[in-house]
Amino acid sequence: MHTWKVGIIGGGPGGLMTAYSLQKCATVPYTTTIFEAGTRLGGKILTNRFSHAGANYEAGAAELYDYSPVVDEDALRELVEELGLSVTPMRGSAVIMNHRVLSNLEDIRDHIGAGACGALSAFDRSAKDRISPHEFYNSDDPTGADADPTNRRFDTLLAELPEPGTRHYIQNMIHSDLATEPEKTSIVYGLHNYLMNDPSYMQLYSIAGGNELLPRELAARVRATKHMEHAVTAVGKGEDGKLVVTSTHHGHERHDEFDFVVVALPNNYLPSITYQGGRLAAALKEHYAHYDHPAHYLRITILFDRTFWRDALPDSYWMLDRFGGCCLYDESSREPGATHSVLGWLVGGEAAREMSELSDEQLIEAALDSLPEFLSHGRRFYIEGRIHRWVGAVNALPGGVIKRSLDRRHRPEPVEHPNLFFVGDYLFDSTLNGVLDSAGYVAEWVAARMTETSGA
Ligand SMILES: Cc1cc2nc3c(=O)[nH]c(=O)nc-3n(C[C@H](O)[C@H](O)[C@H](O)COP(=O)(O)OP(=O)(O)OC[C@H]3O[C@@H](n4cnc5c(N)ncnc54)[C@H](O)[C@@H]3O)c2cc1C
CATH class of the missing domain: 3.50.50.60 (FAD/NAD(P)-binding domain)
Structure with missing residues (x-):
């Protein structure tokens, strides 16, 4: 034959x-x-290691998405299992705004006000009404129910929000996942990046020992x-x-x-x-x-002498209101019992593109400066920083x-x-x-x- x-x-x-x-x-x-x-x-997918302490960190893809608890199937999760790889669940629901950790609706109400918080709840309800977990999972089907016939951009939806505080909160929450600006992506992709933070849509994990x-x-x-x-x-x-x-x-x-x-x-x-x-x-x-439709990432990863953030921030990651909204990962939480202390900033969109022009030293300084006030003492534990530039490496409007x-x-x-x-x-x-x-x-x-x- x-x-x-x-x-x-x-x-x-x-x-x-x-x-x-x-x-x-x-x-x-x-x-x-x-x-x-x-x-x-x-x-x-690039897992790197600091020369000090042999500490691993993710320099590229950070997390994998598991739809199986929601829709009972997930080809990637099945592949990971078939390859015999162990996984570490990842969780994070807090947004850090103006140096305060907003972990629940009460924190959000206190911070952005009752009106803006009400508008956020209404936005959340309408996003969920518009795209169910099953529709989200099947959204690659070109005949999918979530297609927006008007092809409006996501910024037009955000502009309809009556309270600037709500808009600001949502932008900080999703900017790093989007890797672009709301005016450069569709309403549906914007909503996907909002809904992916809800565990009833998907759950996040990483691979123990490195992605x-x-x-x-x-x-x-x-x-x-x-x-x-x-x-x-x-x-x-x-x-x-x-x-x-x-x-x-x-x-x-x-x-x-x-x-x-x-x-x-x-x-x-x-x-x-x-x-x-x-x-x-x-x-x-x-x-x-x-x-x-190019979108951009920039990673700044810093090895510290100790996990000075753990008491205040016990999750795997948080969204931080700096650089247009970035994600701050506790890289050391990927390995249970790890003795090293690594934080990673995932900067997305225009901020990532513009900041990529800066030197490594300037970027490390910018990351240390961005620590919220309650963690600013942490800069004295700095040991080493690493930079990975990913300009144009991802897509702002996948599928076109x-x-x-x-x-x-x-x-x-x-x-x-x-x-x-x-x-x-x-x-x-x-x-x-x-x-x-x-x-x-x-x-x-x-x-x-x-x-x-x-x-x-
Ligand atoms: C910073 C960052 C964070 C991310 N985070 C996540 C995440 O959390 N979760 C997630 O699911 N996805 C994430 N992604 C996206 C994920 O990395 C991609 O979906 C995935 O890497 C795409 O795989 P690929 O093989 O298509 O492309 P690539 O990973 O880019 O691989 C392409 C390969 O082709 C090689 N190549 C290029 N040109 C040539 C040529 N002319 N001839 C031969 N070889 C060539 C390259 O060297 C490279 O090895 C992230 C991406 C980035 C940049």
């Missing part, structure tokens, strides 16, 4: 999940080759030739109709032929590849433009303004390139759950086409 050749471009979560899913559903012989531009697999164990375990199980430090520069079609992938490795160019190619890259990397042939080039230009059919999202040029597929979180919801759905969809499609064409 013919052995099919599958090429996967990108060794991030999307590429590895595609290879792993294909391994589970393919029924005919095939080989896989993964091209990864960098020196490591895992992409934006990077997820791609590492996938890589260990995937049977594939892994071409590391091979940046793909072009994809096209050879004279015999096969797909040709051109890559460079330390200045040397190579060309490999495949029956199927999966481009598993985030939208911002797509233009780094030349798509050969008029029809393919035009289709990819249009595909890229549809999803071109108007959602497309799943087939069109994953195969932008079906006429001359029916075996060229695309996988990415930007096609769904800009999360690891989304990129897994995308990878699973393409893997099943490729497996079916291999079987059909083999006549098996």
